[in-house]
Amino acid sequence: MLVAHTVRSCCTGSMTQDLEAPASQARPAAQPRITVGAYLATRLVQLGAPHLFGLPGDFNLSLLDEMLAIDGVEWVGCTNELNAAYAADGYARIRRGIGAVVTTFGVGELSAINGVAGSFAEDVPVVQITGMPSTAAQSAGALLHHTLADGAFDHFVRAYEQVTAASVVVRTATAPADIDRILLTALNESKPVYLGIPADVAVSLVSAANLRSPLEPFGSNARQLQRFTEALRQAVFTAPSAAVLVGPRVHRRQLEPVIRSLAEAPGVYIATQSGSKAILDESHPASVGTYLGAHTRTEAARRAIDEAPLLILAGTIMSDLLTGFFTHRFNPDDAVELAVTWARVGETTFFGIQLEDSLRVLNDVLQDARLDPLASIDPGRPLVAPGGAGTTPLDHEAFWPAVQGFLSPNTVLVAEAGTAFFGAIDLTLPDNSDLLGQPVWSSIGYTLPATLGVCIAEPSKRAVLIIGDGSAQLTVQELATILHRGLTPVILLLNNGGYTIERAIQSPSAVYQDVTPWNYTALPAAFGAADRAVTLTVRTRDELAEALAMASSTTDKAVLIEVMLPALDSPRLLTALGEGLSSANAPVGAGATTLAPA
Template sequence: MRGVAPDEKLFLMSDQTQSGTPAPLTVTVGQYLATRLVQLGAHHVFGLPGDFNLSLLDQMATVEGFHWVGSTNELNAAYAADGYARVRRGLGALVTTFGVGELSAINGVAGSYSEDVPVVQITGMPTTGARAAGTHLHHTLIDGDYDHFLRAYREVTVSATVVKAQTATRDIDAALMTALRESKPVYLGIPSDVATLPVHAANLRTPLVAASSDRNELERFTAMLAETVARHDQVTMLVGSQVHRCSLEAIVRQIADHDGVYIASQNMSKAVLDESHPASLGTYMGAFTRVDEARAAVDDAPLLVLAGTVMSDFLTGFFTQRFDEDAAIELGLTTARIADTTFYGVRLEDSLRALHVVLGQTPRAEVLPVGHPSVAVAAAPLAGEPLDQEFFWAAIQGWLRPGTTVIADAGTSFYGALDLVLPDESDLLGQAVWSSIGYTIPATLGACLAQPKRRSVLFVGDGAAQLTVQELATILHRGFTPVIFLLNNDGYTVERKIQSPSAVYQDITPWDWTLIPAAFGAADRVVTASVGSQDELAEALALAHENTEKAVLIEVRLPEMDSPRLLTVLTEGIAAAAAKR
């Protein structure tokens, strides 16, 4: 079968094409993969071309609904695919070339693994013959071993496969199903000769679906859950990021509407329930929870349900949670547990639905709203008064609008954003566990593509931005209009707060941030401002609301050692722990 020219679009969703003519009996491996991604909602695929993936990309580009998003480097492509997957609650995908490309992306894929994000890393590889012969090609280590990087990816994915000609469709489907089932990244290596081989298209008539729960196990779990819940007048649920990954926010809202229920979130799932809801406890972080009553409602809950949670240091306030995990009901991605009984094959979406049904079967008293954190309101701005973190975040609190995707980079930005009470129908996107600085600028690209009608607001530090700011060019040239707050505090403030604040390694080179868009050839697509005083910030915030047809980049000049409240207490804890070692 000849390869389809890149300008010929292939549509394979049913037995017939849109024109009514029969769909092809065969497609190429590249077309098969692209069609599966489109069927699963991953219409945008990020990456860079390289000689070993060109044939693959030529085939993928022929599929209707497939959109290529060229990134400025492979690490940014991995971050963008991750952000895309998080915001659209589904798969993200990237394509790299063998060796140099895939190794550049591996940090981003590792972050997806750490934080349960289903990303498909697709690598275009040398031909099957070259691999078998161990030919000394470029992008290899010149030792005849073509599996070095495959082995590396096995450490940061749940499935790492080199697609074979004889089993190509099975290899692809199995990998994609694994990503969906486990909510983790997978790796597909596709030799350039395999990418253009014909395979049967019949399987494409039936889109892949996520695995279902084991019916018997789900029935056993539901019965025991009903007995347990019936014994308690109050239930508190702590919600983790895996609820977001499975797009289960609506079920959480239904559970919150039952009497006798409180809902708290971990910081990676902040605002999974609108923080104005009477049942909301806000964000739980152990000893660093802002409201004592909210912490007590979790730690001292008569019945605690852990839904899709992760018990890492930053999510538990450095393990200062007081509740007993073993005594809690635990609802995981693929298992559920009540006391010492584990129910295998019970998926999170089904266990949450079971909880919703069970709560409706037993009457209980309405809970009293727990005091929410006080909403900081910025004082009237003073002309010429220098900015600090406290005033900045108080001003942002009053400026944010409902329905906003708030994106915050690791460090000052993330922990400042965590203390905000987000307006209704808003989300917080960040990397609380992997905490790779620079993640958020490419992730903003992914978020904008995933939800193009929703405006993103990005907070990123100067040190973090210097890693990945190139992807701002892609954002601007694609016509997206986020508001970007570049927090310039002359270096790595988080590390300064932990240890050796004056060390030379804490410094970064100074940039003129407001000139960056012009250097990217996009000065006409963005409004810029640089602010260092309270009145300048107020003017810039008004400017951002007024300019909705363009992106807005605001450099916020802040004191070097100043930090938001939550970051201050966290870094003090880290420094104290380090001093004891």
């Protein structure tokens, strides 16, 4: 179905030829035509991604005009291109689909490339759309602004080739095929892609015929899927029980319902990596919580994975922060592994198998196998608020239990890399909640613009952002967009006077660990939105409790709570992992440890 747009028709042949044609000769009806910009926008609407995050620039204005002429497309203007890329990433994660960022050539797309690189590292299908100079200007090697003044226009698309799964500079003659191929790559591989669209191409007319059929991800190779099923069945039916370690790629592929079904199979434990925490409600009997190697909250939960008779890795990423700095005791080579586009059982790899299909097969096999029932495992009790006077200054020991008590079902908890993320991992999230973070790319400042994307993608859930002062100073301008769009997240800004995670690694008193002091609670007023937010600063346990109670009852405004914490204080996991972070950065021969499975 075509989205409403002014569709122009072109008839072949001149008027004279038409008049001279025999009356009895039937002519084929003219195919509907649509501009390239409108074609792209229609595809995004069909894919459930009607929001465009970005900034205007002279090379993308015609493109934007064409895209915004499509019914349902909505512009989300951001304060800079990096923030727009972060917002599109957060949107895509919660929407479980594609996010789109639109920039101008050169200066705009280079500002966004860090955000797109993060999407690549964390398997988020963001489409970077760059408005480029006209094909004539490029062919002539014109020395235009926003270029390197060398007559070359391929520098930046080549840069994007390093951080995207596919890229193309669109030509009018092949535009529908170019756009469809690139978007299908994003869908199939859960990776970002790049579309460069010259200004003249954006307004050129192309056939709209392809738009009659929405894009769909490719299926698995039937023969390979059959062979995989046979190998998996043999592995499962010879094991007394099984454990499934679920990674963030399952979340990217919208496969939470399959995990919930897996959890109902007898004899199956489910653990998650921190990048996919709460993909299964943590209250479920089969859930053993978040697995972090030696830093898993309880020994019983750790052993459920490390000592599983049969371990299945589903969409996992075996990186440092997701394995507790490689302190996992299982050998990944011995596990069944389900990746986005392939699967492995023992030493045999089956290519051309989508994660959707391999997980479906796993579910069918486990339900049929009816493995031995497992003993209940306590993954770790929720944090309990410590005793002590309510006027005691805040620290992490008091802060995180208070947050645990504040969270309610249907929440998206957004936790910034560092102190916030490591504290959030130890929380037990309420049912139907998500944890959004960036444990692989870990670019500080990501989460505040990502919260914008989260609020737009899933307005039925309330976003709760926990971010440090150092991180906030990178991207806090996007708070203005959040407020002026009438969005109502709760923001807990941890003010500890600098980069606590870096202090935990090395040189805690170094001058570069400090950040300039800001009046954070004055930011909504500075952004011209004082009436759209409630702001507080808290220093004691009682003040925090009162502020969180206020946040719970305030749903028509954003809430910004500045939480004053000691500079060198940190949550449990950050303290435990600080040694691993420090060791990873130590020079060879200076006491560095080998980062390998324990």
